[in-house]
Amino acid sequence: MASLPKRIIKETERLISDPVPGITAEPHDDNLRYFNVTVEGPTQSPYENGIFKLELYLPDDYPMEAPKVRFLTKIYHPNIDRLGRICLDVLKTNWSPALQIRTVLLSIQALLASPNPNDPLANDVAEDWIKNEEAAKAKAREWTQLYAKKVDDN
Amino acid sequence: MGNVPGKLDQDNIYFNQSGRGAGTQSNNASPEKNRITRNRRAVSLVNSVLATSRTSTNLSDEANPNKRRSTREREALKEEHAKGLVVKYNETVDGGYLAPYGVYSVEKLDYDVQIVKKLIVDRKLAPFYTPLQDFDKSWTKEEVIKIINGLPLHSTFSDCIEEFDGVPTGNLKRANFDDLIDRSLSKKEQRREHSKIFKARLYKKRVLWQEGENELFLEKKIESRSPNSKPNQYLPSDDLKYEVYRNGNECPICFLYFPEPLNYSKCCLQPICTECFVQIKRSEPHFPHEEIDPMQPAESESEKDPNLLTSEPATCPYCATPDFSIMYCPPKTRRTGLGGIPPIAFKSDQLYIPGESSNSDGSDETNLRSRSKSVEGSAIISADSIRPDWENKLKKERMRLMKRSNNATAIHISNRLVQPEHRSRNGSTPGSSSPTTTGANETTTINELEEQMVEEAIKLSLEDNGTSGKKKKKRSQTLS
Numbered sequence: 001m002a003s004l005p006k007r008i009i010k011e012t013e014r015l016i017s018d019p020v021p022g023i024t025a026e027p028h029d030d031n032l033r034y035f036n037v038t039v040e041g042p043t044q045s046p047y048e049n050g051i052f053k054l055e056l057y058l059p060d061d062y063p064m065e066a067p068k069v070r071f072l073t074k075i076y077h078p079n080i081d082r083l084g085r086i087c088l089d090v091l092k093t094n095w096s097p098a099l100q101i102r103t104v105l106l107s108i109q110a111l112l113a114s115p116n117p118n119d120p121l122a123n124d125v126a127e128d129w130i131k132n133e134e135a136a137k138a139k140a141r142e143w144t145q146l147y148a149k150k151v152d153d154n
Numbered sequence: 155m156g157n158v159p160g161k162l163d164q165d166n167i168y169f170n171q172s173g174r175g176a177g178t179q180s181n182n183a184s185p186e187k188n189r190i191t192r193n194r195r196a197v198s199l200v201n202s203v204l205a206t207s208r209t210s211t212n213l214s215d216e217a218n219p220n221k222r223r224s225t226r227e228r229e230a231l232k233e234e235h236a237k238g239l240v241v242k243y244n245e246t247v248d249g250g251y252l253a254p255y256g257v258y259s260v261e262k263l264d265y266d267v268q269i270v271k272k273l274i275v276d277r278k279l280a281p282f283y284t285p286l287q288d289f290d291k292s293w294t295k296e297e298v299i300k301i302i303n304g305l306p307l308h309s310t311f312s313d314c315i316e317e318f319d320g321v322p323t324g325n326l327k328r329a330n331f332d333d334l335i336d337r338s339l340s341k342k343e344q345r346r347e348h349s350k351i352f353k354a355r356l357y358k359k360r361v362l363w364q365e366g367e368n369e370l371f372l373e374k375k376i377e378s379r380s381p382n383s384k385p386n387q388y389l390p391s392d393d394l395k396y397e398v399y400r401n402g403n404e405c406p407i408c409f410l411y412f413p414e415p416l417n418y419s420k421c422c423l424q425p426i427c428t429e430c431f432v433q434i435k436r437s438e439p440h441f442p443h444e445e446i447d448p449m450q451p452a453e454s455e456s457e458k459d460p461n462l463l464t465s466e467p468a469t470c471p472y473c474a475t476p477d478f479s480i481m482y483c484p485p486k487t488r489r490t491g492l493g494g495i496p497p498i499a500f501k502s503d504q505l506y507i508p509g510e511s512s513n514s515d516g517s518d519e520t521n522l523r524s525r526s527k528s529v530e531g532s533a534i535i536s537a538d539s540i541r542p543d544w545e546n547k548l549k550k551e552r553m554r555l556m557k558r559s560n561n562a563t564a565i566h567i568s569n570r571l572v573q574p575e576h577r578s579r580n581g582s583t584p585g586s587s588s589p590t591t592t593g594a595n596e597t598t599t600i601n602e603l604e605e606q607m608v609e610e611a612i613k614l615s616l617e618d619n620g621t622s623g624k625k626k627k628k629r630s631q632t633l634s
Binding site for chain 2 (some may be wrong): 005011061064081093097098
């Protein structure tokens with residue numbers, strides 16, 4: 001494998017020296033393109049008080065190609081499917097090489113705050129969301145409690 | 155197959171007319187001629203069902219105004235392209251080069267080499283500078299020169315590329331490598347093998363070419379250090395090294411340090427190095443993304459009209475303005491290499507304009523102002539302009555999809571040929587007038603099926619040339 005591009009080295013350094021509130025991203029020791037990520041559920045969303053684990057991988061063509069991101073924690077959301085795959089424009093057609101790991105994770109956090117059931121990935125969830133938004137949100141809150149509960153680390 | 159080019163010409167006319175909606179009249183005026191065209195088309199489709207490859211290659215000609223190239227010609231072009239990507243120490247412009255340093259992998263360099271080289275020599279695009287990993291403003295002139303002296307022409311190549319693992323490359327000096335291909339394989343596999351070997355060989359050749367240039371560069375540098383040697387015209391003077399690198403900027407995409415002036419986005423005046431700029435291109439041909447109603451079943455990719463395939467122009471990576479373009483204002487303090495003075499002859503007090511280059515500590519505001527002031531005089535280069543073949547690519551992709559759906563229909567027809575239970579349905583086809591009741595012998599069945607195939611072929615062929623609305627209707631008829 002080719003040596004790690006300067007861009008990835010600098011991004012990683014800056015993520016550590018200047019972290020984003022509510023988000024952590026740490027590279028694996030044995031593969032510096034692979035990151036363990038946690039994202040806090042946004043306040044006043046059904047995901048509030050949850051901590052969601054994700055994995056992020058920077059493909060060989062990064063930053064010309066978007067990072068690959070997937071939820072590891074189970075989540076009830078119309079744009080995230082059972083396998084944790086995310087339907088988000090900046091991860092696909094609207095990716096720009098000027099975006100960074102930092103901005104992508106912020107976009108994902110924003111997606112939790114404002115789901116878009118009209119461009120779904122999990123069709124069943126989107127259907128629920130359109131039919132009865134309140135019930136769907138209640139279920140999302142319930143799943144957050146079940147699977148993404150903050151563990152006190154004191 | 156001699157009639158094929160003529161057929162394609164006629165099809166083109168037909169297609170254009172019906173596309174504009176003005177075709178009906180002229181078609182009605184000569185029904186006789188129209189019928190002949192149909193028959194010819196039908197014949198060509200039957201041919202394509204029976205022996206596909208030749209007709210289909212001709213089909214893609216229609217999308218490509220240039221004649222389709224042979225494998226040999228295409229490979230020669232690829233080799234020429236790869237040669238154009240080699241960084242040469244004696245081809246410089248204002249302290250930079252005409253080919254990329256190698257921040258991105260070789261396979262990703264698909265821009266038009268000749269166009270980019272010309273733009274650089276004409277000072278319409280920043281040259282490919284050798285980037286620095288970091289830069290410290292406190293470095294002295296001596297320190298900067300020492301660092302620049304240690305810079306290579308090109309980044310190191312990785313020797314083990316997984317894709318080429320175990321692929322034989324033979325003697326690179328010999329043009330013909332047919333002996334490396336296993337003759338016992340099928341024609342298709344032989345072709346695949348051929349392209350794999352070609353790729354691996356091209357990569358090796360590129361590495362050799364670049365290494366040759368690197369060695370030459372090193373030799374010349376060592377030579378120039380000996381006190382009795384004549385100065386090498388192509389090597390930069392110490393003044394030039396410092397002048398080039400002392401004012402620089404980090405490219406926001408690769409995070410590497412490049413000499414100013416960089417290219418700037420036309421829309422939002424953000425810097426971008428040439429190496430990143432040549433990476434930015436249109437989207438690959440794709441179907442438009444629609445918001446789907448989760449209550450409705452999604453339309454599958456194969457049912458979509460190939461003519462809907464689109465490719466949007468590249469957007470600005472910083473502000474998403476469509477049709478990304480950059481502008482470049484060449485440096486005022488140096489004009490060396492191609493179209494300038496020999497790099498060795500550069501002296502920093504020469505051409506020095508007070509207040510122009512010494513403002514390295516100037517505020518961002520003044521920088522931005524001087525930049526926008528320079529907008530008028532600078533060239534504007536769009537991402538499309540360095541890849542003029544994008545339109546052909548899109549057409550080819552549309553053709554490929556059309557061919558695929560035609561092939562699928564052809565397979566569908568041939569399945570009906572071999573499955574005897576379809577015979578009863580054949581009787582109901584209006585085209586088959588021969589009385590095929592019980593006891594029909596082999597020959598009548600074949601005749602009848604052939605007739606049916608022609609019938610289907612006519613429908614398909616018309617469908618191909620019709621508008622998309624017509625098309626859907628026809629298809630549902632054909633398949634019902």
